[in-house]
Amino acid sequence: MPKLLIVEDDQELLRHISAWLTSEKYLVESASSGEDALQMLNNFNFDVIVLDWNLSGITGLEVCQKFRKLGGTTPIIFLTGESDIDHKELGLTAGADDYLTKPFHERELSARIKSLLRRAAGLTSNDLTVKGATLDILTRNVKYGERTTRLSPRETSLLEFLMRHTNRFYSSKNLLDSVWPMDSEVSEETVRTCMKTLRHKLTEIELGDLVKTVLRQGYCIESE
Incomplete structure (x- = not known):
């Protein structure tokens, strides 16, 4: 059962995403701030990180940059309301592996997670x-x-x-x-x-x- 970290400060969306992915047979942990996310990433391993861009405090972009700077290799999917190419380029350059624009369908998020898991297969010890x-x-x-x-x-x-x-x-x-x-x-x-x-x-x-x-x-x- 793949282990996911969902980082989202919109509590309603966080509960919705977590419930959907749990029903898809993922083991889901969640964080509602960048600080909380960095703490969890320092202490535990995950198979995929779903990361909101516009977090209050430490932003999702900063979380991604800090995690990659510390040597973190876990695949990251950004969630954001911005769809322009400059925004996407910034996120991918910071170290994200994929980018999903809000609003999105749960099935698309699930499909992207599965794609990243296939790419990372065999690289993470459980x-x-x-x-x-x-x-x-x-x-x-x-x-x-x-x-x-x-x-x-x-x-x-x-x-x-x-x-x-x-x-x-x-x-x-x-x-x-x-x-x-x-x-x-x-x-x-x-x-x-x-x-x-x-x-x-x-x-x-x-x-x-x-x-x-x-x-x-x-x-x-x-x-x-």
Whole structure:
């Protein structure tokens, strides 16, 4: 199941696009600001980014430029109300792979995403392995030996973050800021609850000690 990041500050359009793409069997994460998008791109891998040009604060164009400057290679589709050739040239020069003018039909967006996925096939790894534990980000399965357990989307994001940032401790506040969208109405208690359910599932496959906890330091996965 391909993993998409949708970046759009029009909440109604964001919900509409996310619902449509979820029905098309994509795993969808969303961000409503450029700052939120850059944070998520720093912490997680995606197969395609659908990026609104006219974001408030950091614009979509700036997000694209910053992401490419940092070495990001994920395909990007710009969404914009501008259709002139100069606008398109600017976006493509900044590093976008495709350009869709509003208003558009959901089927056209889906078709363009599929086209980019075909082009990028085989270039993105969906597995993370640490200390014998393998997380398949798309299926949300964790495998250890012959045992497998399936995680929720948020448990997957939490474990993915810790597996990508081994040997460092993160407090509940750090994880809230890094894993949950900036506009989420959740608290540090939500993080602790998610960690509890994640640990329960990991314990079922003999990985109960994968995530370490140290008082006043936080959570950590050690690479060795």
